[in-house]
Every structure is written in structure tokens, then in C-alpha cells.
Amino acid sequence: MTRLARLTEQGFIDRIARLARRAGPARGGLGAVLGIGDDAAVLSPSGRLQSLLTTDLLAEGIHFRSAWAPGLLLGRKTLTASLSDIAAMGGVPCSFVLSVGFPRRTDPAYALQLASGVASQARRFGVDLVGGDTCAARSLFLNVALLGLVEPGREVRRSGARSGDGLYVTGRLGASAAGLRLLEAGERLGRTSGARAAAIRAHLDPEPRVIAGRLLGLTRLAAAMIDLSDGLALDLTRLCAASGAGAVVEQEAIPVAPQAVAVLGARAAARAALTGGEDYELLFTARAEHHGHVRRLARRMQLPLSRIGQIVARRRGIVVLTRSGRYHPIGDLGTGFRHFPADA
């Protein structure tokens, strides 16, 4: 029996590192010269590469409920937002540090599942856990700080969009919001199946588009990029603000996830695809003349890259062209994903 008291000390971080290492060294470029166990990790020189650094917090009652999320999936999702951030910059994720606040009531079995989940996601994306900190807390929270690498000048910023660019998204949207709706209504993974289970899984275990982001950066196809953590409407607004641009989105062209349609119906699913959060797909722009290249890349990656509209002059605002042929300011469609109310 592993007692939580031991787990909540350095043991928890060590356990994840051990689990992750079992499958061999990380593939990332920033090799750990010295990992866990000293005052700081030492990472090998990155030469002429730039470092990328991002941090993301997952807190019980704000970003998840542990009653909804199996420990394994929560552990995987702990890394997802940061992996998605590095992907959205066109970089390679390399090394991370993890901080965890554990309530004393945490079930040790849940903590072990959590450790396995973090380790499996780390292995899968070739990132190396090089340090961490843990403490007791009133409610569970996890924080990741992830380092990545990218060639100088190759980072894909939010600010690179120009009028005339095509606007694209990876994958399909709205499943995560549909899954959240089901969880809020009391459905649970393991007690449902088919499209409903798939939607819940899309919420609890979204797929960060690490390879797609990297290829869109390396090929220089993406002129501007952001990941969809807070919903298309809100994240597109951020991309446009950074680029000093406007956008026209054709609602018909938005790739709505079939699970969202099955769960919510066509109308609400279309809305979820526009304003639902946590799909962790990538939103990017590409120069009009690169449209053919984007289509070829999609075929090579076997991942939909849907052209959903285009970048226009800032003064035209950010609008959605509906199926009925009317233009709506995207702000009228809600401000994107809202975290469910905190108990805090």
C-alpha cells in the first residue's frame, strides 16, 4: 500500500519520471544532462535553436471534476494544454516540470492513476519530466511548465495573418463541448457508449496537434496560428487582434464533429463548434497561393485541414457568414467557452 503521505512528497514526481523513462529516453531535442534530484534540471545546450516556454494550470472545480475524470485521463490532459501551446508555435516540445497540490483526502489509487496518465502522455509525445514540486492543498490542482524548441524565425505567431489569407482549422470541432454537456448532465465514461462516450472522451482526453503544428511551422505554410482552447470565436478574435486583421468565417465550412451532432443535434452542435472550448485543434492562416500545399499536407497527415473562411481588413471586423447568407459579428455568438462555476 502506497500511502498518499509518501506520494505527495517528491515520490509522486519521481514515480512519473520513472514510469515515463521505462520506454527509453525522450525524443525531444533538449536532452536532460541532469534530471530530477538536484536543485534544478540541467538541459543540454540548444545551439542556435530558440526555446519556447509555456505554463498551464488545471484546477479541480474550475477545469475538471475528479469525479468525472478517471485519474489516467486527467493525468494525460495535464500535459495537453501545454503540448497544444507548443504545437501552436510550430515547435517541438521537450522538457517539463510539474507542480501538484493534493487534498489530503485524495485516494492513493487515484493519485497513482494520475501519475500513470502524466507518464503515458509524456512518453507518447517524447517529453521529459525534469523536475517538480508537490504540496498539500484544499483542492487538487496541477501545473505544467513546458519547454520546447524551434528554429529562429520559424515560430508561428498569432500576429502573422494578412488580409487575403485562408483561415483553416485542424480536425473537427464541438465534441469537447458536447462531452462536457453530458458530464454536467450526469453521464459518465464507462456508463455510456457510442457517440456519447466519444464526446465525453473528446472532453476528458483531447488530442494535442503536436505533429500537425510542427509540420505547419516547418513547411512555413502557417502564417499565423493559435490553438483552440477557449473556442473558435474567442481564439479567432485573439488571432485577429494580434494580427491587426478581421475575418470572415463561413459557418457552413466549419467542420462540426459528428459526435457533437449526435449528442446535441445539428443546430446546437454548429454553435458548439463555434463557441465551445477545449477542442485543442489548431486555427491557422495560410497565404491564398498555398491552399494547394495545405490540402496536400492534410492528405499526407491524414488529418482534416478545413478552410473555414479568410482573413480580411480589420475594419470589416470578425463576422460569421451563416447558412442563410447573413453576416453576424462573431461577438454576438457568445464569448466562447466558459469554465463551469468554481466552488471556490
Added chain:
Amino acid sequence: MTRLARLTEQGFIDRIARLARRAGPARGGLGAVLGIGDDAAVLSPSGRLQSLLTTDLLAEGIHFRSAWAPGLLLGRKTLTASLSDIAAMGGVPCSFVLSVGFPRRTDPAYALQLASGVASQARRFGVDLVGGDTCAARSLFLNVALLGLVEPGREVRRSGARSGDGLYVTGRLGASAAGLRLLEAGERLGRTSGARAAAIRAHLDPEPRVIAGRLLGLTRLAAAMIDLSDGLALDLTRLCAASGAGAVVEQEAIPVAPQAVAVLGARAAARAALTGGEDYELLFTARAEHHGHVRRLARRMQLPLSRIGQIVARRRGIVVLTRSGRYHPIGDLGTGFRHFPADA
């Protein structure tokens, strides 16, 4: 009136970055090509330098009580543990990301003071806030992940001590533990003065030995180094374990902080110097033939570097030679600093 609702969003992180930037760009080597506002920060290539990465969590009820800690000092201390970690590796601290969990009841004025404190410490040590995340939480917590740089092979590990090395500490020990004792007994900064106020200040606003750590690394005087976050007894045990060595500490030679003596009396102060935590001084070893160099460095830095004993063979254990000429295993003196009981 700044509302906390706004502060707890990106505004809090932005505010710190703005406050910190007011005094000009950070001095650290890892210049931010792109700071806050994109999916990840982009840091300029570090050439042949190694990166150092560390993370530290500060949680209400575990590491601090906000009723005891003015926001400004808590903000400063938020960076201290990580700065001290980079110092203990002999590195230069450069860039950090900050995550904050705010209870909804947080006084906005307190949050602003907190922001100022983080910013002032960042400016003072030339580190750059390049990203962050915030959310609502049941109790206040802050997490820093700090990146530093160090020349390849020049990092000072815990494992570098050899039998015969002199054992040294920077500064004086025990004041932080004395200050914690006063806070627990109900004394507060601003309602006390003299040595008592100085002890409380040592606890709430300890000084990370960034310059000393860097010089001890650069000059190659330190063979092994660790920072004293959990008390001399426990942190020396860690250094010895990593080095596969034992140590003899002469209790008489331990530099006890005069504030600790004034608050606790000589006997308890000597004990606090051995087992009290959060002094954030550096513990290091140097080859016997370098003793003169260490003394000269101390004079140049105007910082005491006290020789408190020496490294011996592992089989001799880790012992304290008391004033009465007896040897005590250091483990008998308590397991170092214990966080005060969590409310969690």
C-alpha cells in the same frame, strides 16, 4: 477600482510584466524574442550554454499564511525559492512563468501588492516574466517555473563533494525559523521592532544568494552545492547522499544569526541554525587547498562564507561535533524544517 475578477484573468500576469519592465529590459541571458501574449514565449538561442529549469510552489496554509505575509513580501518570496535553486546550481536566472490560484475572496489590494512584489523581485534579479496562467481556487497558491543558464560542465551539483572537502555556508542561519516562531505566536511585522522584526523579515523576505552562487560556480570553488530550504541537517543529508559521502559539522562553527539568538536564546537558536528551514543560504563544499580562495571571495563579496566542518567518508555518517566535544548523528537532531500543519 480594479476588480479581482479582472485581475484573476490574464490581467494579473500582464500587470506584473508591465511593472517589472518599467525599469528596463531584464539582464538575463535568455532574451525574450516574444514575451506574454502568444501561445508560448520565444526565448533567444542560448548558444553553447546549458539551460537550468526549476519549479516551486507556494501554498496558503502550507508555506505561508496571507494574514502574516504582506502581499509585497509574499510576491517577492514567490520567486525566492526558484532563484535560490538556480543560484545553488551556479547559474544565472533568466526567465520565468507564473501560475496563480486566487480564492474569490482575495482582496484586490492584496493582489495588487502581490503583483508589485513579484515584479520588484523580478527586476532586482534581472529575470523576465514571459508567461503565466491564473484561475480561481479554494486557497491562494503561486507556482513559479524559472529558467536559467550555465556554461556546460560548470553547473554545481549536489554530487560533487569528496572526502576532505571543507564544508561551508553563506550568511547566518536560524533567523527564518525564529521569525516563523514569532509569527506563530501572534507577532506581526509592523507591530514589533529590532531583532524580532528582523527575524520575521528573514522569514517573510529571505535573500536568495544569486550572486554568491554564481561566483562560487564561475570560480569553480564550489565542488558541490545545495540551497538551505529545509534546514542544514536535512539539506546536508541530501548533499551527502548525492555525493556518497559523510560529513562532520562543528556546531561551534555554525554561524548563528544574532536575530535568532535574540528571539530564541542561544541554545534554541543553535538548534534553529541546524534544523530550521527557509534560510535560503547556500551550503557548499570546496577542496581543502581552496580554503584561502574561499576566504578571499567572502571578503570580496562582503558575505560571510563560514567553514562549518568537512566532508568525510560515507561510512562515518553525518555527525555533529557539539560544543561539549561529543559526536551526535545529525539525524538525531530532527528531520529539519517541517511546514506548519496544513488546513487542507
